[in-house]
Every structure is written in structure tokens, then in C-alpha cells.
Amino acid sequence: MKLASVDAIRASLEGVIPATMATCAPDGTPNVAYLSQVEYVDPDHVALSWQFFNKTRENVLANPVARLTIVDPDTIARHCLLLRYLRTETAGPLFERMKAKLAGIASHSGMAGVFRLRGSDVYRVEEILRLPGEVLPAPPARRSLLAAVRACVQRLSGAGDLQALFETALEAVEAEFGIRHALVLLADAAGHRLYTVASRGYPESGVGSEIPFGRGIVGVAARERTPIRVGHAQAEYAYGRAMREAALREGIALETEIPLPGLADSRSQLAVPIEAFGRLLGVLFADSAEDLRFGYDDEDALVTVAGSLGTAIHVLQATAEADAAAESGPAGVPAPGGTPVAVRHFAENDSIFLDGEYLIKGVAGRIFHALVADFLATGRTEFTNRELRLDPRVKLPEIGDNLEARLILLSRRLAERDAGARLEKSGRGRLRLVLTRPLRLVEVKGE
Amino acid sequence: MTNDPVLDAELAAFCQSGVSITAGTRGAGLVPNATRALGCRVSADRRRVTVFILAAQSEGAMADIGANGAIAVVFSYPPTHRTVQLKAGDAVLGALEAGDAERIARYREAFRESLVGIGYGRGLPDTLLAGPLEDCVAVSFTPSAAFVQTPGPGAGKPLGGAR
Numbered sequence: 296m297k298l299a300s301v302d303a304i305r306a307s308l309e310g311v312i313p314a315t316m317a318t319c320a321p322d323g324t325p326n327v328a329y330l331s332q333v334e335y336v337d338p339d340h341v342a343l344s345w346q347f348f349n350k351t352r353e354n355v356l357a358n359p360v361a362r363l364t365i366v367d368p369d370t371i372a373r374h375c376l377l378l379r380y381l382r383t384e385t386a387g388p389l390f391e392r393m394k395a396k397l398a399g400i401a402s403h404s405g406m407a408g409v410f411r412l413r414g415s416d417v418y419r420v421e422e423i424l425r426l427p428g429e430v431l432p433a434p435p436a437r438r439s440l441l442a443a444v445r446a447c448v449q450r451l452s453g454a455g456d457l458q459a460l461f462e463t464a465l466e467a468v469e470a471e472f473g474i475r476h477a478l479v480l481l482a483d484a485a486g487h488r489l490y491t492v493a494s495r496g497y498p499e500s501g502v503g504s505e506i507p508f509g510r511g512i513v514g515v516a517a518r519e520r521t522p523i524r525v526g527h528a529q530a531e532y533a534y535g536r537a538m539r540e541a542a543l544r545e546g547i548a549l550e551t552e553i554p555l556p557g558l559a560d561s562r563s564q565l566a567v568p569i570e571a572f573g574r575l576l577g578v579l580f581a582d583s584a585e586d587l588r589f590g591y592d593d594e595d596a597l598v599t600v601a602g603s604l605g606t607a608i609h610v611l612q613a614t615a616e617a618d619a620a621a622e623s624g625p626a627g628v629p630a631p632g633g634t635p636v637a638v639r640h641f642a643e644n645d646s647i648f649l650d651g652e653y654l655i656k657g658v659a660g661r662i663f664h665a666l667v668a669d670f671l672a673t674g675r676t677e678f679t680n681r682e683l684r685l686d687p688r689v690k691l692p693e694i695g696d697n698l699e700a701r702l703i704l705l706s707r708r709l710a711e712r713d714a715g716a717r718l719e720k721s722g723r724g725r726l727r728l729v730l731t732r733p734l735r736l737v738e739v740k741g742e
Numbered sequence: 743m744t745n746d747p748v749l750d751a752e753l754a755a756f757c758q759s760g761v762s763i764t765a766g767t768r769g770a771g772l773v774p775n776a777t778r779a780l781g782c783r784v785s786a787d788r789r790r791v792t793v794f795i796l797a798a799q800s801e802g803a804m805a806d807i808g809a810n811g812a813i814a815v816v817f818s819y820p821p822t823h824r825t826v827q828l829k830a831g832d833a834v835l836g837a838l839e840a841g842d843a844e845r846i847a848r849y850r851e852a853f854r855e856s857l858v859g860i861g862y863g864r865g866l867p868d869t870l871l872a873g874p875l876e877d878c879v880a881v882s883f884t885p886s887a888a889f890v891q892t893p894g895p896g897a898g899k900p901l902g903g904a905r
Binding site: 325375427 | 764772775798802812813815818825829831866872873891893897
């Protein structure tokens with residue numbers, strides 16, 4: 296039986312059962328090799344991992360036709376693909392997707408340190424034949440992913456502000472896809488890093504934690520703007536302590552006080568870029584303690600959800616400030632009594648400590664510093680997003696920076712620290728500093 | 743050129759154990775084909791190797807062998823990834839001989855053990871090797887070279903015994 300598209304047999308490309316590849320030297324000598332990795336590129340193309348200078352590679356460079364046999368891990372159905380070698384990619388999204396996935400395959404098969412991706416060999420699929428023979432019954436589908444995507448997108452469209460949008464997105468991926476551990480991170484393009492704005496399913500929220508572009512699965516997904524998916528536990532892309540320490544050693548300034556949330560026994564990870572109108576806005580990240588939890592179809596589903604999320608972020612960010620009233624609201628809320636909270640501001644990196652405990656630094660630190668300074672000078676507790684955006688003390692890194700997301704991050708950190716100061720939305724594009732204790736600002740200059 | 747066979751006793755035993763076996767061939771336009779084998783027989787003098795394939799799944803490979811006799815057969819033991827490839831230019835198709843039916847049955851058991859031992863269900867080996875005995879064809883050849891193919895930088899090197 297002839298098939299028209301590689302889409303229909305993508306489950307056979309997850310690397311559960313090694314594929315075999317037959318090639319032929321120009322002198323007519325055939326060769327057979329086992330392959331650890333075949334990657335779906337599009338309905339007419341696949342890519343094979345080039346790891347060693349071997350006979351297979353020598354043959355396809357000289358005689359570009361090859362016969363690939365792949366096995367469906369559930370039904371054991373086999374397909375023979377006639378391939379034609381086109382090119383080798385040694386950088387970019389396809390290469391990075393394969394490199395990350397190979398790290399998982401290598402670790403799972405005891406080949407960590409042996410398998411190393413030199414290049415992604417791209418082939419055109421010229422024919423797909425189903426081999427006759429026995430097959431096992433297909434397992435029942437978990438559910439229709441298309442229906443799950445539809446439900447997710449519908450939920451997202453109901454969110455009225457960014458805070459609600461992030462919470463809705465994480466609730467929806469749990470309810471519709473059964474993904475219980477997930478993060479939303481937003482991109483700080485100027486700082487070449489991502490910061491966590493929402494999380495679900497971890498013991499610590501990790502809101503405010505950071506990942507540099509290009510580091511770990513999340514950082515590579517952001518830098519290459521492509522989904523990165525790993526199906527087995529591995530060390531190479533672990534985005535926890537080791538990754539962060541390596542980045543710090545290389546002089547990358549990073550949030551170090553807030554630990555990244557993550558599963559200790561994570562096996563499957565999927566990071567999907569959140570984009571809108573050609574810009575990277577962030578990354579949606581999911582992980583699971585199950586091997587091979589996320590397949591090609593799950594990846595497509597989350598990419599679609601992330602697309603909808605990206606558009607919603609873009610729109611809600613724009614409307615938040617457009618709707619804000621120009622004048623600030625009334626002052627005159629009575630000041631609370633009690634022992635003042637010591638708000639220590641370190642000018643060097645704009646880090647803020649409340650009663651000696653770390654709160655936040657960077658842009659969110661400058662915002663809080665400005666709010667506290669204004670409150671202490673004038674008694675004001677009502678502010679607008681617009682004035683903060685224009686406030687020279689806040690020094691937003693760029694016009695496109697997501698101020699609203701920084702405010703969500705700050706208010707979330709304040710709520711988690713619970714030290715007598717909170718931020719509340721008091722309307723569209725407006726916020727209120729809510730105090731249960733008086734504040735005392737301490738400026739710390741230099742070291 | 744010496745007269746030692748390409749296979750020593752240890753390699754002959756390896757090829758006849760519960761290893762995964764795939765044969766590669768090629769047609770007139772140097773277009774390759776491949777098919778899975780269901781076991782292996784090595785002659786007493788270790789010069790002649792025979793693998794068994796299913797005709798229904800081996801249309802291309804059988805046509806290639808009939809046309810030119812070029813063959814490459816890879817033997818790989820999943821638990822250790824140890825992999826060896828034999829090459830020959832004189833492959834011919836034939837019928838099963840006395841004892842081959844038992845050999846195939848023993849092979850199915852051994853292959854199942856290799857895979858179940860590393861965590862696969864029985865369904866994988868049993869389905870991969872399913873097929874009626876009447877459909878089995880013997881492919882015999884005289885290996886002219888053997889190569890190490892265990893994944894790693896040493897892959898592709900000729901084995902010590904290779905001529």
C-alpha cells in the first residue's frame with residue numbers, strides 16, 4: 296500500500312524502535328545501518344542524524360538514494376521509505392530540535408557521550424510503502440487532540456487581562472491535555488533571557504526565575520524559535536541548577552535568588568515558543584515524569600495553543616494601556632500602623648529586599664522602588680501602567696517590553712513574600728499599592 | 743590471501759544467537775532494498791552463511807539478489823548494541839533445508855528473549871518475526887568481509903578476521 300505523506304506515520308519516528316537504513320556504494324556494494332534518530336521535517340521530508348563518518352554517510356554523498364525501514368511502536372506496522380539525500384544542516388531550528396532529542400535518546404540507550412549530532416541530513420521522501428505482515432491492534436486514542444486544542448483556544452479567548460490569561464492557559468493545558476506541570480515564561484529580548492510569569496504543578500511557583508536564551512530546552516526553543524522536545528531523562532539540557540551555574544560562570548547576569556521550578560524526576564519535556572506578529576513573546580513549557588509523554592501531535596497541539604496565547608498576550612498588552620485613565624486616582628488611603636517594613640534598594644542591580652529577604656531585581660525592582668518612593672513622598676497609592684512605562688526611573692529596556700507582565704511578576708512576588716505590601720489591579724491599566732504595614736526605604740549604593 | 747573464513751567461531755555463534763538481522767541489497771540503478779531475516783545458519787566450515795527471509799516482505803530484495811547477488815547483512819544484539827555487518831557478492835536464493843524450521847523457531851525464542859530482557863513487550867519481537875514457514879526463503883552467501891558497526895567512533899572498521 297502506498298502512502299502519500301509522512302504525517303500518517305510520524306509515531307514511527309519517535310525513536311522507540313531503531314530504524315534501518317540501506318544504502319549502496321557507487322561500486323554496487325550495499326550497506327545496512329541502524330539509526331537512532333529520524334526526524335519529521337514536513338509531509339515530504341525527513342532528517343536523519345549524522346553522528347559519525349560512516350559507510351552510510353559516505354554512500355549517500357556518492358549515491359543519494361536510500362531505503363529506510365521504520366516501525367510503529369504500538370502496532371509494529373512497518374513502512375519502507377525511498378529517500379533521496381538533499382543537504383546537511385549543522386545549525387538552526389531543525390539541527391537544535393534533533394540535537395536535544397538525541398541527547399534524550401543517547402541517555403536512554405546508555406549512549407550518552409557517544410552520540411553527538413554533527414549534522415541533520417535532510418532527505419526527500421519519494422515513496423512510502425507499507426510492508427505486508429502481521430500488526431498489533433492500535434491502542435485506543437487518549438482523546439482527540441484537535442478537540443482539546445479547540446477547547447483550549449476557546450478558554451483563552453475568554454481571558455480579560457494578562458494575569459487571567461496566563462492562569463487560564465495553564466489551567467486549560469492541564470484540563471484539556473492532562474499536562475500537570477507547566478510554565479509560562481516571557482522573553483526579555485534586550486536581556487536575552489526569559490522570566491517565569493506563571494507556573495502550575497510545582498511545589499514552588501518559581502515566578503521571577505530566569506533562563507538565558509540558548510540554555511536548556513526553554514532557552515534553545517526561544518533562541519531558535521522552534522519547539523524543542525525530549526522524550527527521556529538526560530543531563531545535557533537539564534535547565535536546573537547546573538545550567539544556571541554554567542551560565543553564571545560565563546558571566547551571564549541572571550536572577551539567582553528565585554529557583555527555577557522543575558520536576559526532580561522529569562523525563563519528557565516540551566518547550567514551545569509563544570510568538571505573535573513575527574515577534575517572540577515567550578515560551579510555554581511542559582514536563583512530565585513519563586518517558587515519551589509528548590509526541591509529534593502533542594507538539595502540534597501546543598504550538599497551536601501557544602499561537603493563540605501569543606495573539607492574546609499581544610492584544611491584552613495593547614488594550615491595557617489604551618484604556619487606562621490619564622490621571623492618577625485619589626490618594627488619601629489612611630496609612631497603616633505598626634512596625635515599618637524595611638525596603639532595601641541596592642542601586643547596583645536594583646534588587647529589593649523586604650526586611651532582609653530578597654524580593655526581586657531588575658525592571659520589576661525599579662518599578663517597586665518608584666512606587667515606594669512616590670508613596671513615601673506624596674502618599675499616592677494609585678498608579679497607571681502608562682505613567683510607569685514613561686517613568687525614567689523604571690528604564691524599560693525597550694518599547695516592546697511587556698510592562699504588564701513585569702507588574703504581574705512583581706505582584707506575584709509580593710503576594711508570595713507576604714511582607715505587608717501588595718499590588719492590586721484597580722482597573723484596566725491601573726494598579727494600587729496596598730499596605731498593611733508602614734514602609735521605610737533604605738538606599739544602598741555600590742557594593 | 744589466506745584461506746581462513748571471515749567468521750571465527752565466536753562470530754559464527756554471535757550471528758546465530760538472538761540478534762536482530764537485516765539484509766540489504768541493491769537493484770540495477772544502485773537503488774537499495776532491505777528486509778528483515780528470521781535467523782541464520784553458518785556452515786560447519788564457517789564459509790557459507792544463510793539467512794531466512796519472508797518472501798511476502800522481500801519482493802525488492804529477492805529481485806535484487808536474483809539479478810546481481812550483492813548483499814550486506816547486519817547482525818545486532820540489542821542489549822549491548824554490538825553490531826557486525828557481513829558483505830558478499832554471491833548471494834543466491836534457495837529453499838529451506840532440514841533443520842531450518844527448528845532453527846527459525848529457536849531464533850524466534852532467542853530474539854524475543856533479547857528484546858524482553860531490555861524492557862520491550864513480547865508483541866514487538868513476535869510481530870516483527872511473524873510469518874508462515876512456507877513463505878520463508880533461504881539466502882546463502884560467502885562473506886568476503888566483516889565490519890564492526892557497534893555505534894561509536896570505531897563503527898565501520900573491518901573486523902580482525904576480514905579479508
